[in-house]
Amino acid sequence: MAKVVxxxxxGVSAESGISTFRxxxxxxxxxxxxxxxxxxxxxxxxxxxxxFYDKRRAELEDKQPNYAHKLLxxxxxxxxxxxxxxxxNVDNLFEKSGLDSNTEVLHLHGFLTQxxxxxxxxxxxxxxxxxxxxxxxxxxxxxCQSKLRPDIIFFGEAAPMYERLSQEFSxxxxxxxxxxxxxxxxxxxxxxxxxxxxxNNLEPSESIEASLFNKVLYEKASEAxxxxxxxxxxxxxx
Numbered sequence: 221m222a223k224v225v226x227x228x229x230x231g232v233s234a235e236s237g238i239s240t241f242r243x244x245x246x247x248x249x250x251x252x253x254x255x256x257x258x259x260x261x262x263x264x265x266x267x268x269x270x271x272f273y274d275k276r277r278a279e280l281e282d283k284q285p286n287y288a289h290k291l292l293x294x295x296x297x298x299x300x301x302x303x304x305x306x307x308x309n310v311d312n313l314f315e316k317s318g319l320d321s322n323t324e325v326l327h328l329h330g331f332l333t334q335x336x337x338x339x340x341x342x343x344x345x346x347x348x349x350x351x352x353x354x355x356x357x358x359x360x361x362x363x364c365q366s367k368l369r370p371d372i373i374f375f376g377e378a379a380p381m382y383e384r385l386s387q388e389f390s391x392x393x394x395x396x397x398x399x400x401x402x403x404x405x406x407x408x409x410x411x412x413x414x415x416x417x418x419x420n421n422l423e424p425s426e427s428i429e430a431s432l433f434n435k436v437l438y439e440k441a442s443e444a445x446x447x448x449x450x451x452x453x454x455x456x457x458x
Contacts, residue, residue, distance in 0.1 A: 221391035222304035224452055229308045231399020232441045235286045238311050259376030273370040274352040277332050281350040285317035288441040291449050293317040304388040328381045330372035339366035394455055399441050402427035420444045
């Protein structure tokens with residue numbers, strides 16, 4: 221497993237114009253999360269839920285990776301075995317910056333440009349790009365003809381990639397948190413048990429104990445990333 225684990229959140233993609241959930245003016249102020257992001261949302265509010273994610277998927281088409289995405293992608297390419305890029309984001313900006321979604325970046329909460337069969341015995345995923353679900357094979361699974369759904373983890377659903385996160389973290393010696401509130405993933409405990417750690421957020425978060433990190437950078441990810449990469453490369457022996 222990787223020596224350096226880099227966990228990113230919405231703050232990394234916000235600079236590229238991706239709408240966030242939790243920040244002021246974020247998506248949760250426009251939409252009722254209880255209707256479109258819960259485990260039963262597809263059963264109770266199917267049209268509203270699919271429309272929400274169709275709009276989010278379409279939003280990605282003209283968005284481009286920023287400096288933070290690019291430097292982290294270059295770092296991963298340079299140290300493929302030592303660096304783990306893990307993101308809570310469902311956008312494809314790391315992929316646009318050159319990383320492979322299957323082997324080089326781990327999406328904990330799903331991937332917006334993919335859809336998944338709602339039939340649990342099938343559960344195949346399909347890349348659909350930026351189109352609406354109904355535009356891809358009429359919204360039906362090409363394999364079993366069941367309905368398709370966004371390949372996103374809703375609240376209350378199992379998150380299988382968290383096991384991969386635990387595996388990567390088992391050998392972690394350097395933990396980096398960039399652009400996340402810490403409200404979903406307990407970064408405090410992870411920092412507490414890692415000898416080297418960096419926190420980079422735009423501002424303090426009530427969910428993160430900054431004193432547990434060796435270095436704290438309260439600034440935009442694109443402004444902090446060069447220093448973060450330099451520290452990582454120094455640690456890895458450059």
